Amino acid sequence: MELRFGPKEEALREEIRAFLEQALPGDDENNGGAFGSRTDEDFEAAKHFNTELGKRGWIAPAWPKEYGGLGASIYEQMVFNEEFGYHGAPDTGTRGFGVGMIGPTLIIHGNDEQKKRYLPRITSGEDIWCQGYSEPGAGSDLASLQTRAVRDGDDYVINGQKIWTSGGHRANQMFCLVRTDPEAPKHRGISFLLIDDIKNQPGLTLRPLVNMANRHHFNEVFFEDVRVPARNLVGEENRGWYVGMTLLDFERSGIGTTASQKHTLERLAEDLRSGPAGRRKQNRTKIADLVVANGVGRYIGYRIGYMQQNGMVPNYEASVAKIYQSELGQRIYNFGVNMLGLGGQLRPEEPKAPLSGSLPESYMLAVPSSIYSGTNEIQRNIIATRGLGLPRG
């Protein structure tokens, strides 16, 4: 059996690769990171990069043409994600939160006015979105959220707090879940709201949270009588839980992560080939193991793409991919910093840092990968119950 994409996808891959090699010179699979951009310049570069993608219709290729996409197939979208992951295509929150979360939610649950207003501003790279779901007392058990919104005339008035809002300080737009009926059972009293122009919203305050890589990645967000027009409600009032949990029919294989890890392994192998013989001897079988594991990760991702392309909805399979890719990332970056020795601890700011100083950063950023997007414990629960049919608890 030979697993590969068809000629159409491979031709597309060549086109994407040629564009990325020209747009992202250098050999850094991080290319400035995503929402936790190292510097303002990195962020501006990511914004410019997204604008260039937007001109080609490449921000949301799988969206229907009427919403600014190319109507690309799941396989074509996978090729995009694989190449973007391999080349470290930077993002601002436009592709991650805009294309990955709020866009598909609006396509399914938004009204015509909301679709017309927001979708083109995502596919052009103009709007940068952030996600206001988690609260200090609501993470895995998200339906416990307490941020309150009360209808007052044509507005909702919001009071409360969100936390871990990635890229909130870079974003101009936020989608969030708020409690509109505190008396109802907890999943039924939640609504889904869009907040415009968050930087200039009276009563909305962002406080930075600096992560262990010393980057300002996420924020606490405080709401004090923040007024949001009722037209920014998505779907029905008190039915927001179902809007927020929409099963998204877009590419979810995590193949970009696997491709980024593959690039890291290639760079480490190159370093081993040209480095001291003793180090080579010590690390050759370890890196070989990781290359095998990375190949397995790729096929786990392809399985999900195959299911989606053929009209199946991946469920516990996506949990398998999430666990596998996040934990493998932690192993790869741990191996990398150890293999590179003391020099491997140098950060990107150091001109002599091996592999552009990307390893310590990737190592630290891989730690929370088993927490966000649903912790790996929660994913294991999903595999146990939905995948293996084991009873709850």
Ligand SMILES: Cc1cc2nc3c(=O)[nH]c(=O)nc-3n(C[C@H](O)[C@H](O)[C@H](O)COP(=O)(O)OP(=O)(O)OC[C@H]3O[C@@H](n4cnc5c(N)ncnc54)[C@H](O)[C@@H]3O)c2cc1C
């Ligand atoms: C880097 C990063 C970026 C993030 N970005 C955003 C963002 O942009 N917007 C946003 O809204 N949120 C964001 N989050 C928050 C993220 O969604 C939550 O951290 C996550 O859902 C876990 O919630 P918690 O931190 O409250 O931990 P808890 O839910 O309190 O979990 C604590 C521990 O208990 C375990 N646990 C909890 N329940 C169960 C259970 N039923 N069975 C077994 N184990 C369980 C968990 O696995 C974990 O180990 C981000 C988090 C991180 C780390």
